[in-house]
Amino acid sequence: MHLDRKSSAPVSLVGKSPPLRACIIDMNNGVPNQGIRCLRTLIESFYAHARERNPELDLEIVHVEPRNLGDVPPRDCHIYLSSGGPGSPFDGADEPWAHAYREFLDWIYQEGEREGEASKGLFAVCFSYELSMVHFGIAKMEPRPTRKFGVMPVYMTEAGMKSDLFGPFGDRLFAWEHRSWQAVDLDEARLASLDGACWARESRDGVSKGESLLAFKIGSSIKTTLFHPEADRPGALAWIASPDQAQAVIEAYGETTYLRMLRTLDDPMRLARTRALTIPGWLARRWNAMAPLHGWCEVPAPVYDETAVLREFGTPPGQGSGEPAGRLSIEPGEGG
DSSP states (O other), rough: OEEEESSOOOTTTOOOOEEEEEEOOOSSTTTOHHHHHHHHHHHHHHHHHHHHTTTTTOOOEEEEEHHHHOOOOOOOSSSSEOOOOOTTTTTTSSSSSHHHHHHHHHHHHHHHHHHGGGGGGEEEEEEHHHHHHHHHTTSSEEEEEEEEEEEEEHHHHHHHSSSTTTTTTTTTEEEEEEEEEOOOOOOOHHHTTTTTEEEEETTTTTTTTOOEEEEETTTTEEEEESSTTTTOHHHHHHHHHHHHHHHHHHHHHHHHHHHHHHHHOOOTHHHHHHHHHHHHHHHHHHHHHHHHHHOOOOOOOOOHHHHHHHHOOOOOTTSSSOOTTTTTOOTTTTOO
């Protein structure tokens, strides 16, 4: 377990509100990746946003690694971001870390039952989504016929279009996907018993582009997506433009689709917009619901601004980066 602390004022300040405690649950099993960096930068960006209204606020980021280090998520954080990771959602199911994570899921769900929207909250991504599906019995996790990876469309259900999380996107958004599993056979009775809702799926008609369910709310405290709303341009490029992965995408989807994916990374209405509004919007809503309990001042929800979004997402080639337009540049040693 690692703790990083960012202080804006002396700790001894009288009457100071409590720090924001954010927990990153790293499910990568020790494998280098881009996702944890992306989650951390989203937390730090939100902290800077919150400090505009709360100048004395401190931030504490707790980083736990259950699968490889056996860390147990603490119970004293306000927000939890649980990452993707390699392998099957059934790997290590009987190991102590998996038991502890299932207990954590039950605990955070019960927090929502007790406190409603003002409770501590969890946003679970990809591998963590798969674990939540299995644990709560909402849908069946099964292997996909082929691996799905790259920039892909995500289609909102009717409930998703009415939700705070996905309402800003209308009926579709674009997201980074990298998975070999899919969630199918929704148990609607079980979902209803958990005060849950399915908010997104792989195909508009539920079949033509894939059968997987892609996003859920579970009670008041859990939001979860099978795709990666945290992905930014540098992270996506580090993966998609590497020779091995580029060839894999071309073999799976064709060169035309591969080139379209590269152009998509520079489209502010696609991946950049998903990163700018999804998790930051969730963070703002959780913060505002908890604010009266902790003496915090509320913050405005993120507003889509193309220039600011691209600056946060990663500058496209030829737009102030010193990189010629049309050329891809990847730092040595970056992983996908």
